[in-house]
Amino acid sequence: MTSISNSDAALSIDLQPPAESSPLVRKLGSLCLMTADEIEFLEGLQNNTVVIEAGADFVAEGDTRSTTFILIEGWAIRYTALSDGRRQILSFAVPGDILGLHINFNAQATYSAAAMNKLKLAAVDPRRILEIYQKYPILASGLSWCTAREFAILGDQAVRLGRLPARARLAHLLLELWYRLELIGKNEGRWLEMPMTQLDLADTLGLSLVHTNRSLAGLRRSGLIEVKKDYIKLLDIEALTELSEFNPDHLAEFSI
Amino acid sequence: MTSISNSDAALSIDLQPPAESSPLVRKLGSLCLMTADEIEFLEGLQNNTVVIEAGADFVAEGDTRSTTFILIEGWAIRYTALSDGRRQILSFAVPGDILGLHINFNAQATYSAAAMNKLKLAAVDPRRILEIYQKYPILASGLSWCTAREFAILGDQAVRLGRLPARARLAHLLLELWYRLELIGKNEGRWLEMPMTQLDLADTLGLSLVHTNRSLAGLRRSGLIEVKKDYIKLLDIEALTELSEFNPDHLAEFSI
DNA sequence: CGAGGAGTTGAAGCAGGTCAAGCGCTGTGG
DNA sequence: CCACAGCGCTTGACCTGCTTCAACTCCTCG
Numbered sequence: 001m002t003s004i005s006n007s008d009a010a011l012s013i014d015l016q017p018p019a020e021s022s023p024l025v026r027k028l029g030s031l032c033l034m035t036a037d038e039i040e041f042l043e044g045l046q047n048n049t050v051v052i053e054a055g056a057d058f059v060a061e062g063d064t065r066s067t068t069f070i071l072i073e074g075w076a077i078r079y080t081a082l083s084d085g086r087r088q089i090l091s092f093a094v095p096g097d098i099l100g101l102h103i104n105f106n107a108q109a110t111y112s113a114a115a116m117n118k119l120k121l122a123a124v125d126p127r128r129i130l131e132i133y134q135k136y137p138i139l140a141s142g143l144s145w146c147t148a149r150e151f152a153i154l155g156d157q158a159v160r161l162g163r164l165p166a167r168a169r170l171a172h173l174l175l176e177l178w179y180r181l182e183l184i185g186k187n188e189g190r191w192l193e194m195p196m197t198q199l200d201l202a203d204t205l206g207l208s209l210v211h212t213n214r215s216l217a218g219l220r221r222s223g224l225i226e227v228k229k230d231y232i233k234l235l236d237i238e239a240l241t242e243l244s245e246f247n248p249d250h251l252a253e254f255s256i
Numbered sequence: 257m258t259s260i261s262n263s264d265a266a267l268s269i270d271l272q273p274p275a276e277s278s279p280l281v282r283k284l285g286s287l288c289l290m291t292a293d294e295i296e297f298l299e300g301l302q303n304n305t306v307v308i309e310a311g312a313d314f315v316a317e318g319d320t321r322s323t324t325f326i327l328i329e330g331w332a333i334r335y336t337a338l339s340d341g342r343r344q345i346l347s348f349a350v351p352g353d354i355l356g357l358h359i360n361f362n363a364q365a366t367y368s369a370a371a372m373n374k375l376k377l378a379a380v381d382p383r384r385i386l387e388i389y390q391k392y393p394i395l396a397s398g399l400s401w402c403t404a405r406e407f408a409i410l411g412d413q414a415v416r417l418g419r420l421p422a423r424a425r426l427a428h429l430l431l432e433l434w435y436r437l438e439l440i441g442k443n444e445g446r447w448l449e450m451p452m453t454q455l456d457l458a459d460t461l462g463l464s465l466v467h468t469n470r471s472l473a474g475l476r477r478s479g480l481i482e483v484k485k486d487y488i489k490l491l492d493i494e495a496l497t498e499l500s501e502f503n504p505d506h507l508a509e510f511s512i
Numbered sequence: 513c514g515a516g517g518a519g520t521t522g523a524a525g526c527a528g529g530t531c532a533a534g535c536g537c538t539g540t541g542g
Numbered sequence: 543c544c545a546c547a548g549c550g551c552t553t554g555a556c557c558t559g560c561t562t563c564a565a566c567t568c569c570t571c572g
Contacts, residue, residue: 001312005429006491024372048471056315061503062505068486072492078411080411080412080415080499082415082419086352086419087409088414088415088419090414090415102399102400102403102404102407103400103404104404104508107401107404107505107508108505108506108508109511110404110407110408110411110412110503110505110506111408111411112423113436130389130393130396130397133386133389133390133396134393134396137386137390139388140386140390141386144358144386145261145358145360145363147358148358148359148363148366149404150407151358151362151406151407151410152365152366152367154407154410154411154414155334155336155346155410156336156343156366157367158346158410158413158414158417159336159338159344159346161414161417161418161462162344162417162461162462163338163342163462165559165560166559166560190445197517197518197519198518198519200519201480205418206417206418206419207560207561208518208560208561208562209518209519210521210560210561210562210563211559211560211561213519213520213521214520214521214560217520217521219413245338245339246267247317247366249363249364249366250366252360252363252364253363302560395561421528422528423529445532453550453551454550454551455551462530464528464529464530465550465551466528466529466530466553467527467528467532468537469552469553470528472550472555473552473553484564493530
């Protein structure tokens with residue numbers, strides 16, 4: 001099992017960015033040693049903040065105005081809507097995540113994005129992302145890591161949807177979220193924040209609402225999870241991992 | 257419907273890279289106007305070529321030696337294997353595609369990659385990719401476009417697996433491949449090259465082999481496709497598009 | 513106090529999985 | 543040159559995990 005501890009006190013205590021930093025800076029700061037200059041640039045990128053109300057869309061599939069968003073507070077989803085009203089949620093985004101890191105200039109957004117709860121996000125001109133690659137090599141590696149990680153997350157989503165039965169899909173997703181939130185220090189013990197409804201969960205897992213409910217009940221009755229409003233407790237991470245064949249290495253840290 | 261014509265003769269005849277270029281240069285060349293310098297660099301990247309025999313793996317999930325590969329000839333797959341021997345194929349790669357464009361240095365490969373047929377590919381040090389971002393701005397935009405496109409393709413795969421019934425999944429995939437091959441000029445009329453077995457197809461679509469076969473038969477009997485060894489003819493693209501809710505804009509060109 | 517969203521549970525139907533058998537190639541070795 | 547092994551494909555029969563439909567409970571908010 002990979003350790004996802006956030007700090008290695010003796011070594012890095014002086015090198016971590018200050019505590020009041022943005023989640024993105026904290027996330028990258030726990031992975032690589034950015035210069036003060038780079039941290040300043042990254043914080044400066046996030047000056048232009050926007051607030052989105054829970055449930056609201058802030059990117060619509062087909063949009064031609066391309067903006068990159070850095071998520072500062074709250075949870076968002078990327079999704080695709082079908083003609084009969086059904087949805088497939090592609091992934092969740094949590095604080096520190098970047099939406100639209102790679103943008104097709106002059107092309108259309110290929111998915112929609114919506115706020116799960118109240119959101120604070122920074123709107124960034126995608127040209128400034130390319131600027132990072134030109135001027136800030138450490139940051140560039142960090143963003144490359146973010147990209148590779150997004151790929152791994154979406155790939156894991158495809159594996160869930162294509163090859164896992166319902167309960168395993170659910171367990172797999174819970175573990176993914178648990179490890180991702182662990183990295184940004186948002187888990188409270190084994191309690192995992194779950195701000196979405198069961199319908200959202202169903203649209204993520206490619207299941208019906210009813211069967212999602214029964215799958216949750218199944219894991220609960222097996223003693224693997226405990227459920228309360230907006231939170232799920234992972235009672236047996238090892239068993240959940242085995243059931244779902246989850247590989248935590250896909251979300252592992254890196255170091256330069 | 258988006259036009260994916262390769263050339264706009266009057267305008268671009270002098271600006272297209274020479275015909276003997278690598279598929280990647282031709283692909284990017286049909287989208288943006290690279291300088292001679294940039295084309296030269298991109299070709300130089302591909303000097304170190306490797307040949308892989310049909311069926312062989314060239315990346316294994318968990319590998320820590322990270323290399324970027326540019327596909328020059330043949331088809332490859334990215335896939336994840338499960339413990340009971342089942343697979344989920346995440347995506348197909350065709351000539352001009354890049355595997356491992358964004359790499360976690362010092363981290364593990366999150367998927368395996370294998371050759372569908374005999375492959376010629378260029379092995380590239382991923383550090384040279386970061387170099388592109390620093391030194392060649394047009395190329396950098398081109399790579400950013402490639403990345404966004406890979407995301408869209410994988411997102412579409414998630415939609416297929418999560419929300420489409422079997423025949424629609426198949427139709428959707430056929431259209432994706434058709435548009436992608438159209439861009440690199442590899443379709444012969446309505447005939448689409450399909451070098452994979454039905455088992456590979458099943459592992460892509462998240463279906464059993466038997467049901468994949470029946471879905472193919474279903475589309476054939478509906479008069480939507482015609483099947484022969486290694487090729488499928490798309491007899492009614494409009495009907496296939498409607499059946500599968502395929503959105504060709506996700507694979508559209510861009511221009512700077 | 514009533515309405516509407518979120519969750520839960522039961523019952524019935526069906527899309528797709530599994531098991532099994534057989535066909536037609538192609539390649540290989542006696 | 544033939545035999546036979548093996549892979550890819552096809553089809554039939556049966557089974558099951560998941561969907562759909564429907565009803566009911568809670569909780570919250572106006």
